[in-house]
Amino acid sequence: MGTPVTVIVPTFNERENVAELVARTAAALAGWDAEVLFVDDSTDDTAAEVERVAVDAPIPVRVIHRTDNRGGLGGAVAVGLEAAASDVCIVMDGDLQHPPELLPILLERFAQGDTDLVAASRYIGGGDTSGLGTAVRFGVSRVATWLTRAMFPIRLARSTDPMTGFFLVDRRQLDLSALQPQGFKILLEILARNDLRIAEVPMEFGERRHGTSKASLRQGATFIAHLARLRFGKMSLFALIGVIGAAANLGIMWALTAAGVPYVWAAIIGAEVTIIGNFLLQERFVFADMRTDARALGIRFASSFAFNNVEAALRIPVMALMVESWHISSVLATALSLIVAFFARFLFHSLVVYAPQRRRKGDAAGAEPPTDTAALRVIRAIDAEAMKPGEL
Numbered sequence: 001m002g003t004p005v006t007v008i009v010p011t012f013n014e015r016e017n018v019a020e021l022v023a024r025t026a027a028a029l030a031g032w033d034a035e036v037l038f039v040d041d042s043t044d045d046t047a048a049e050v051e052r053v054a055v056d057a058p059i060p061v062r063v064i065h066r067t068d069n070r071g072g073l074g075g076a077v078a079v080g081l082e083a084a085a086s087d088v089c090i091v092m093d094g095d096l097q098h099p100p101e102l103l104p105i106l107l108e109r110f111a112q113g114d115t116d117l118v119a120a121s122r123y124i125g126g127g128d129t130s131g132l133g134t135a136v137r138f139g140v141s142r143v144a145t146w147l148t149r150a151m152f153p154i155r156l157a158r159s160t161d162p163m164t165g166f167f168l169v170d171r172r173q174l175d176l177s178a179l180q181p182q183g184f185k186i187l188l189e190i191l192a193r194n195d196l197r198i199a200e201v202p203m204e205f206g207e208r209r210h211g212t213s214k215a216s217l218r219q220g221a222t223f224i225a226h227l228a229r230l231r232f233g234k235m236s237l238f239a240l241i242g243v244i245g246a247a248a249n250l251g252i253m254w255a256l257t258a259a260g261v262p263y264v265w266a267a268i269i270g271a272e273v274t275i276i277g278n279f280l281l282q283e284r285f286v287f288a289d290m291r292t293d294a295r296a297l298g299i300r301f302a303s304s305f306a307f308n309n310v311e312a313a314l315r316i317p318v319m320a321l322m323v324e325s326w327h328i329s330s331v332l333a334t335a336l337s338l339i340v341a342f343f344a345r346f347l348f349h350s351l352v353v354y355a356p357q358r359r360r361k362g363d364a365a366g367a368e369p370p371t372d373t374a375a376l377r378v379i380r381a382i383d384a385e386a387m388k389p390g391e392l
Helices: 015-028 046-056 072-083 100-110 135-151 186-193 217-230 232-258 263-286 297-326 330-353 357-361 374-379
Strands: 005-011 034-040 061-065 088-091 117-121 167-170 198-202
Touching: 005 015, 005 072, 015 034, 015 046, 015 100, 034 046, 034 072, 046 061, 061 072, 072 088, 072 186, 088 100, 100 117, 100 167, 100 198, 117 186, 135 330, 232 263, 232 330, 263 297, 263 330, 297 330
Parallel strands: 005 034, 005 088, 034 061, 117 198
Antiparallel strands: 088 167, 117 167
């Protein structure tokens, strides 16, 4: 029935999950021309367990055991995409947090013929994140997703959950030779390097049944490094303009304080001048490729100016507190506060000021329109519906 499909399952010490995963996958894909391909980096006998289960499995089951573990989980998926018997491939984790029962829904959405990739998302209606567990992991995932979408606001405009590890992709639409995966986030790698039509279906992210999570500080560092490699250009230009603005801010403040102006008023004047200058430079050099699909110039300026003034209104009292309570110089306090403010500014400008109009209109294939404006989603970041996290 339908298009032949290969289910790619990257594994690392998931022996206890193999039999149940194969049984549930076979049941979900009964009648489909399907195979399950495990790409195993395990240090236990997961590969041997796959071979044992394959003997009596109702669908073909194969295993590729890697010894070099190159590229981590993402590298394993890339190997699976190369070795798959079918062009239509579904990637899912081996820990049963991705429900195999969702497999036919992904295939049915792909069969509509208007998409190259169908992702299982926790952001659209019906999605769920309870399997993430602790509040710390939830928070880290939220920040990681914000940062990812901010760095790729056009490519990820139609993706509500670019960090998910459960997705269907048409291999024929990929340049496999261009993939350079590192760590867990293979979907981000695929979306960043390929111009694909994206659709989504809701997923309830389950709790781990066996084994332990592979998330760690090392994986987090790998993710940040990979994200920087994928698109450090836009953020670096934003940072460069920020450095220029910070230098101008400090210079203005120094000149005014030297002239006898109180340091708080000097900081306010410096902030207003650099806010306008930074916006003009960002328009020309950082977000020029996004202006066509973004809102009108006046609205972009008003949004940017208002946000930066709110940020400055919060930052300057903190700076004053550091000066008065910690007895550090006003120039150093200003410099420290500007570094923290940089990240908030980048997120807001990428996700709100220059957000493509099509995102706000909610015409992404398979995605529900957002229930609030982009600005309110960022401002109300504490709201649970602001943005569902990834799987970090």
